[in-house]
């Protein structure tokens with residue numbers, strides 16, 4: 001806003017003062033805005049305006065970009081999030097994840113009570129997480145329909161707290177694609193929750209299931225994210241991976257809204273960890289369409305014979321003994337949840353849409 005208290009722009013001038021224009025937009029943010037908005041929005045507006053000017057964006061391009069986001073919203077359901085996918089192919093979700101891990105890792109190091117063990121690395125959530133998956137007994141399979149010729153895998157491990165002690169009662173969500181490269185939500189011919197399950201760790205912090213060795217798959221490219229990939233001349237494939245999400249207690253941020261709410265009240269003070277593990281032998285490890293591969297998350301599937309684990313003398317259930325070909329032991333180390341802060345962040349979920357306009 002200028003000295004006359006106006007934020008209009010004189011477009012008849014030969015040299016329009018774009019910097020002044022951007023500053024007037026930033027200055028329009030009310031003093032009543034939250035501290036987080038007052039800190040973040042000026043940066044957002046400045047960078048966005050710089051992009052528009054430097055790329056010399058046309059009206060047609062701007063409208064096309066708006067239409068692309070509208071389309072993403074229209075095809076988003078509770079089983080597929082196209083907006084997340086749009087952010088993924090531009091590397092944004094992975095960047096947010098990298099910053100989140102750095103933040104929690106540094107907080108853990110500062111905490112004198114914390115274990116010397118490094119927290120497990122996180123990875124992006126992706127568009128196919130599902131709410132409301134029922135908890136099933138440890139050791140049972142998440143493969144809900146026989147997958148002929150698939151590589152059945154025993155997946156097990158322990159979840160540890162911030163002090164390095166086994167954590168009882170943590171929920172472990174696991175999901176991966178079927179051998180045809182599709183998640184359950186993409187394939188109505190498959191049973192509900194196929195290749196997806198939720199477990200609760202026992203008194204030793206253990207979880208266990210039988211899943212499949214996953215296969216590389218293309219992310220959905222039939223809408224906005226696919227159009228972006230096409231524009232950039234990129235392929236849509238992801239390397240073979242298994243998604244894992246663990247929680248015990250309440251945390252703030254995106255993972256919270258995707259956690260089951262029964263842990264909201266009984267806060268045990270650990271930050272939800274959302275992660276993935278990647279098959280070392282998979283294609284596309286070096287050119288993941290959504291930039292999520294971290295060296296620390298690349299793992300090996302260990303071959304086992306006749307459903308028996310050499311390590312623990314484990315024997316598979318009779319019906320799966322002939323198909324169980326690999327095992328994968330994967331432990332996870334959680335960090336303490338970050339407590340309340342003076343700046344609560346952007347509560348976008350809590351904003352009321354509509355209603356009376358804000359009066360200055």
Ligand SMILES: [Fe+2]
Nearest residue numbers: 126177241243
């Ligand atoms: Fe995935």
